[in-house]
Amino acid sequence: MSFLRLKIGLYAFLVTAVFVLASYRLFRRNSADGPSKEQVLIGTMVQGLSTAHYQPEKLDDAFSKRVFDLSLKRDDYRKTFLLASDVENLRRYQNDIDDEVKNGKRDFFDLSTQLMAQRVKEMQALYREILAKPFDFTTQETFQTDPEKASFPADKATQRELWRKMLKYETLSRVSEMMDAQEKAKTAKPSAATAAPAAANAAAPTAPEPVRTPAQIEAEARKRVLKFYDDQFADLSDVDANERLANYANVIANTYDPHTDYFAPKAKDDFDYQLTGRFEGIGAQLREKDGLIYIEDILPGSASARQGELKKGDAILRVAQGAAEPVSIEGWRITKAVTLIKGKKGSEVRLTVRKPDGATKVVSIIRDLVVNDETYARSAAITDKNQKIGYLQLSTFYADFNNDGGRSSAEDVKKELAKMNQEGVKGVIMDLRYNGGGSLNDAVDMAGLFIDSGPVVQVRDGRGRTQVLEDKDPRVQYSGPLVILVNKYSASASEILAAAMQDYKRAVIVGSTTYGKGTVQRIVDLDESLPNELNSLKPFGSLKFTTSKFYRVNGGSTQFKGVVPDVVLPDMYSYLEEGEKGSDYPLKWDEIAPARFRAWNTPPAYDKLRAESKARVATNQSFNIMNEVTQMSLARKKESVESLNLATYRTKQRQSRIEADKYEAAQKATTALAFSPLSADVQAASGDSVKVNRGQRFTKNIKKDITIGEAVSIIENQL
Template sequence: MKKSVIILLLGVMAGVASCSFTPKSDSDPDRNKLLIDLISFVLEKAHFDARKIDDSFSKEVFEDYIEALDPQKRYFYDSDIVEFKKYENLIDDQIRDKDLTFFNLTYDRLSMRVNEVKALYGDLLKKPFDFNEEETIDTDYEKLSYVSSKREMRKRWYKRLKFSTLSTYYDKLEEQKQDKENKVKSEDKTDAELEEEAREVTKTSIKEYFDFTDDLDAKDWFSVYINSIVESFDPHTFYFAPKDKDRFDISMSGKLEGIGARLQKKNENIKIVEVISGGPAWRGEEVEVGDIILKVKQEDEEEPVSIVGMRLDDAVSLIKGPKGTKVILTLRRVDGSIENVEITRDVVELEETYAKSSLIDRGGSKFGLVNLPKFYFNMDDYNQRNAALDVEKEIERLKEKNIDGLVIDLRNNGGGSLKTVVEIAGLFIKKGPVVQVKAKESKPQVLKDTDASITWDGPLVIMVNELSASASEILAAAMQDYRRAIVIGSKQTYGKGTVQNIMDLNRWLRSSDVGDLGALKITTQKFYRVNGGSTQLEGVKSDVVVPDRYSYIDIGEKDQDNPLPWDKIAPANYDLWSNLMDYKAIVEKSKQRMAENSQLQLIEENAKWVADRRNILKFPMKFSTYKNEIEQNENKIEYFEKIDEYKSNLKFSSLPYEISLIEKDSVLGEKRKRWHENLVKDVYIEEAVNVLRDIQLVHHNSTSGIINK
């Protein structure tokens, strides 16, 4: 794969070198023209599935860009949009002509409208809000129309400010109520005083938000424009402005500090898209993928800061902090509930990102579990440590305990090193292809396992969920295509079947008069299974589908904007696993068990409730109705807490080598104790073990003369 990537990049570099990307001056217009010229050229030459830049493309960029500028329709008027629409089919022409007229118009107009709102909100917050009025707020911004007058704009902002104040007012009433119940000495304030305090909090939050936006300059907004262009190619192609590139480099270096979560901005929301294994958020178990961070409060401050609408790097700067300090996040949960979570900042413990194993005892039968959070490797020395070597070691150790079956847990594994995937697949099959990789306009490259020996030839289950992506999907797909393992998990995995490369845009400049241009992350290749189908969009469909929290919500590649399509190529030449399983019989047994499992029924009920909650976009602003809805939600959440009370009849224990480590390391002991306690509650692991048992009962497992490593 590396060879094809190098050839591709060399071709692009040669093409760029032959063009005249020579800066004329250090002025922003010249820099922006150069940037858009260079990026459009690189996209055309290097993107795996480069789109035609025409009127259709122009219209799509127009819609995405306007939405990115004003996603909640709180600045622009319909007259602004009418004026902007004159350029709806002209962006493609302006890209070719390096014409910045449309960008300049929108940037100037946004600046003007923001200043108008800044002069408005203070006046709206002078008078108390009446929370006895029957009033609602509609947060379906996509269907919301733009305002046509200053009066309508004032009314829209009035509702936003009132709703924000209502939320804080409710919190303050609850805090005062709890203080009384807990007999905490505090000043007993009237409802009017608490409402005034809540309005002041809203005013402070809005002021801080505009203080952040005041720091944005034309370069920042031009990056928004550029990304509206590049993200129209696919959701993983992205332009990094210079400071964003620096931050990306730091995150790739492996040094992770703060709460241990990866954040992404979508419209005006900051969403948690990954919880880093070993980090403080992961250890606390109170944060999950899909949560939206609404506010951030430091331990030494009285009031939280709203980060809704804030620039991502500014929000990150508030969340990050020195090791040992605390931050309180106000989260909108996946189920729509609002909750405050306190996290003590720390450095991510890399050891917890590595493979680990556990011995499972089920009524005297022994099974093995290997948990793999990511496909890692040592960047300085691959052979020093990597996921494949570690997984192999864990399997060998489990084999010493005479296990009857093996579970590989890839849930929440977002991917990593492709080389380790191929090597791990080779632990379970003879020589053969594992994945096909195709670059633009080139023949597919088949990546193979070349070692005929096998580490584990017994019953195998691969566990996945909606957050298993990229490299995880390759391993699951290969084991499924070879009929080597049963895949258990969500209806399908994430569906990211593409490869990205980072291109430093500065390397192609003939001089550096314009300064740093940043970098472009661009999709250059696509993954294909050995059966020829792509893992893109469709992911890997589980053989045994189990319900989970994300079953009915949008979370995968198919739910992103502009994903590349699914397609297929010719299959690779491979032989099915010699000891074929009766998939139909095994899956049918599992379905029967799940239909009778009250725990899975409760999880299914919870998943449907979560989906219903997320579809609610209108909220009451009458206090009694608002309070009643919160209490109803809290009662329902309390009802679903029974999910965490479940315990299986499985017993989990560390292997001898780890027990000796635990004797010297009490912290490791606590971590493994917590992990095992969680595994006992994990109904999915329980079903995986049941499936392993079925494989034994339905089939006679022969070694077929295989020589183990």
């Protein structure tokens, strides 16, 4: 791989040179008057992207419209601040933003900033006025919760009614949650935590919800909504000129593709370690979308992973420290939300999350140190019908990027396969679900553990030059039946490995269609691109942008479409419009010439395995209930009009809980898989209780995983 690294280093140098040249041209053009910071930032960024991005955008009216649409969406995603007349006022610049960028002007940016500031001030007075009076939850009226289906209010009377219904809906949801907590407190038995003093480092028990009358509950709910909006509007008031400029620069960057981002200096630091607590916390990676903060990933071995209730795709609505009052974080930026979510080991945080189907749930997590060992490749044996099947879990494609003695995922997987071979397993299940990718080199090397040799992935740059990355080692580490589990959160390097094994007919890919992230990004420090004459305007931050695209050995891209499994299984999250397709301005799927490769000598009998799996799934109660719940969740998701009648609302929420409980009950009734540690790991532990307990935690939450159970059957059908 030294040749690859050499090419990447040279390319990085050339990319930096492109941005240096762009900034010099801009500086020379504006040297008479001296360019502003905005002119340098936007001009350098756009000129550099016009050359270095994989698919450069022409600075024309189409580019202008993309920036206009995305800027409008980011400024007022819920369509609650701007009036229709404001939007029409801004629309005058819909085709002019490209010219403004070229000429260093900012008329659209200034007008949008001015209009938003004016409407924010007006809405601050409005929400306080509305929340000063009680709501009547016995009337029959509805609220449209999906901004995409809503329109900007035609006038101030329409806007007032929109805010009244929105505030009523948010108060209603809190009323319902408080009623649930009160009902739960009535039936709850005293726990050990409340019956005895807390241990030295244990979190304080959550205080029970006080008993309130319906009127008191409504008043308290309005008070909480008021506090949320007071906090949110305080944040809006704190946004300074630099932050507004950074937001606008990021809008322009995002119109190239979803993975091209501008990072202000502090935001770059947050990107480098976007976990909630670098060493202590809950171990969840976050992302911000349309005013909400979502769980992007759960770090294996973290407090969140062990607790098990927080899931990728959940939206965090409120955060509470132990027994303290929950704080709403809707509309917050990630940097601020993280300060509430992270915390010391042993402390409790309670997250009120909205599940993808709309149901809300309070998840209590005891913060802890993140155990790095649990992010590495791990394996175990599953005994079924007197035969052993190997199970290998890989959460990320980690690598020693700095050559300082760190671990490689490919080398670790190789060791796990050697242990499984020693165990005499009859087949291997490799679990890449929720694996967001990582090291490209490790994905290539890992593929080589299962095939003789040959191309694994093709990488093409914006100029159409294609590099084929190959496994050149003819040795095969494991040659038996192989199943690779994927889902819609398997991305990038996961998709490369799964696609290669599918094209070589080496494995059976099982699960749901993957994310569809088939692009390569690089980061350029913009400060390094500026001539010394502009040092007074620094710092400028960094730009992450797409430089290349991945293609399978069969010629098709993994971008946008992802990898479609050979055996598709029901998936609780299959109805979500997530993945690359659900993002703004994704690069599209295409194909190039296939690479020359030779398929595996003994391919699986795909048609037979699909038919057998389909028959099993059809008679499996857990899969049937999962499918039923998924279809109901999809129907609810489409029904974005919510009732503002308390009885109707609570009936719907109760039905959501019944469905969720039904699925959980079916899972509990599932026969547990017979996991056991590999003999080599038992010997290595040598009675070390820490290692033994870690191994038990590894399989604790997957013993009744019906997808793994089906993968076992698919392996057995090949024996």
